[in-house]
Amino acid sequence: MKFVDEFRSPAAVAALARTIASRCTRPWTLMEVCGGQTHAIVRHGLDALLPSGVELIHGPGCPVCVTPAEVLDLAHRIAARPEVVFCTFADMLRVPGSATDLFTVKSAGGDVRTVLSPLDALAVAARHPDREVVFFAVGFETTAPATALAVAEARQRGLGNFSVLVTHVRVPPALTAILREPGNRVQGFLAAGHVCAVMGTAEYDAIARDFGVPIVVTGFEPVDILDGIARCIGQLEAGRAEVENAYERAVRRDGNAHARALMRAVFEPGERRWRGLGSIPESGLVLRREYAQFDAELRFGPPAAATATEGPCISGAVLTGQRKPTDCPAFGTRCTPEHPLGATMVSSEGACAAYHRYRLPQPA
Amino acid sequence: MCLAVPGCILSITDATPLTRRGLVDFGGVRKEVNLAFVPEAVVGDYVLAHVGLAISRLDADAAARVIAELGGTPP
Numbered sequence: 001m002k003f004v005d006e007f008r009s010p011a012a013v014a015a016l017a018r019t020i021a022s023r024c025t026r027p028w029t030l031m032e033v034c035g036g037q038t039h040a041i042v043r044h045g046l047d048a049l050l051p052s053g054v055e056l057i058h059g060p061g062c063p064v065c066v067t068p069a070e071v072l073d074l075a076h077r078i079a080a081r082p083e084v085v086f087c088t089f090a091d092m093l094r095v096p097g098s099a100t101d102l103f104t105v106k107s108a109g110g111d112v113r114t115v116l117s118p119l120d121a122l123a124v125a126a127r128h129p130d131r132e133v134v135f136f137a138v139g140f141e142t143t144a145p146a147t148a149l150a151v152a153e154a155r156q157r158g159l160g161n162f163s164v165l166v167t168h169v170r171v172p173p174a175l176t177a178i179l180r181e182p183g184n185r186v187q188g189f190l191a192a193g194h195v196c197a198v199m200g201t202a203e204y205d206a207i208a209r210d211f212g213v214p215i216v217v218t219g220f221e222p223v224d225i226l227d228g229i230a231r232c233i234g235q236l237e238a239g240r241a242e243v244e245n246a247y248e249r250a251v252r253r254d255g256n257a258h259a260r261a262l263m264r265a266v267f268e269p270g271e272r273r274w275r276g277l278g279s280i281p282e283s284g285l286v287l288r289r290e291y292a293q294f295d296a297e298l299r300f301g302p303p304a305a306a307t308a309t310e311g312p313c314i315s316g317a318v319l320t321g322q323r324k325p326t327d328c329p330a331f332g333t334r335c336t337p338e339h340p341l342g343a344t345m346v347s348s349e350g351a352c353a354a355y356h357r358y359r360l361p362q363p364a
Numbered sequence: 365m366c367l368a369v370p371g372c373i374l375s376i377t378d379a380t381p382l383t384r385r386g387l388v389d390f391g392g393v394r395k396e397v398n399l400a401f402v403p404e405a406v407v408g409d410y411v412l413a414h415v416g417l418a419i420s421r422l423d424a425d426a427a428a429r430v431i432a433e434l435g436g437t438p439p
């Protein structure tokens with residue numbers, strides 16, 4: 001397939017592994033920001049191709065994983081209402097809140113439907129004017145433009161029975177929070193290429209400069225990821241800390257101006273809590289006042305209040321790269337993809353699920 | 365849900381700017397994709413699609429440059 005197979009070429013992968021080995025004179029610790037990258041690294045065994053001193057730690061870039069329990073609890077309450085059709089990406093179905101999950105709400109009679117796009121949820125609203133259709137808007141800046149488009153179209157078409165439960169998050173404030181954590185070990189980032197395809201790279205300049213970390217915008221195929229690692233290590237070895245674009249085919253410096261303009265019209269930055277990272281100022285996208293009529297939290301509140309308990313799950317430490325999934329006592333025993341205790345095991349892009357699928361010792 | 369997939373535009377229906385859409389081929393699987401954010405894209409272009417929307421038109425020259433540099437199979 002074009003734009004895919006070329007970036008899986010074994011020859012290019014081998015050549016990049018040699019480049020990395022020849023560039024690397026010291027141990028380095030890099031974080032890949034996005035869960036899609038974590039999945040590709042573990043699936044293709046890319047970490048095994050690196051010099052032993054190079055460690056990849058898995059970042060917080062899985063929106064399913066960072067959604068805090070109180071937002072899930074609110075989603076579950078809304079989904080259980082008899083007048084509501086609750087539309088969600090399939091990944092969210094089995095993410096546990098503090099009491100239940102969407103799958104259980106559905107089995108108990110809630111009208112929970114999986115959609116591939118917020119625009120599909122909008123179509124449901126148009127087909128069922130007598131029902132309240134709510135879309136669970138999770139995701140980073142990659143996904144937020146789709147929500148913005150659905151909301152803008154709902155307003156244009158006068159679909160008053162459509163609303164969105166917004167829990168969109170922004171990457172740059174999370175990177176800053178990780179770098180400020182006591183005991184942070186991250187020396188360079190592989191930034192999430194899809195996020196940058198929308199947002200561009202300018203937001204990252206200040207982070208690279210202020211914290212002295214290289215940030216390399218990286219794609220998702222094996223060649224992309226190794227290229228990102230090679231460039232990041234190249235900068236570190238040379239004592240540079242810049243924003244570099246290793247995903248030029250998809251990412252322009254200014255990102256996607258059309259998507260950003262609509263996002264800016266519909267959302268503004270606001271404080272948001274992240275599972276594992278706590279509350280981070282400006283790290284969320286919230287609906288602007290002009291679009292408040294489409295806010296499911298206002299329509300069906302009360303708003304989500306923080307809940308503390310997260311059980312035996314150490315996914316917070318996993319999401320910030322302090323611990324590996326295999327450090328968790330519940331990993332693969334009490335916690336499995338069939339019976340997940342934490343979000344990082346539910347989502348296929350979560351680090352625990354990736355390790356469970358590709359790294360668990362298989363019975364002989 | 366977070367993945368974005370490259371696909372080739374087969375046809376485009378121009379409606380309003382918000383609802384411009386096209387049929388996109390993802391390695392044999394064809395799907396309707398909203399093209400509102402890539403007004404410059406034409407039939408035959410590759411786009412990166414995410415949750416039903418194209419978020420970027422892929423630059424074939426940039427891709428070919430990387431491939432040539434890294435010694436992969438050219439597209």
Ligand code: SF4
Pocket residue numbers: 312313314315318325328329330331332335336340341342343344345346352
């Ligand atoms: S293995 Fe399960 S319980 Fe342990 S950190 Fe991962 S999701 Fe949480």
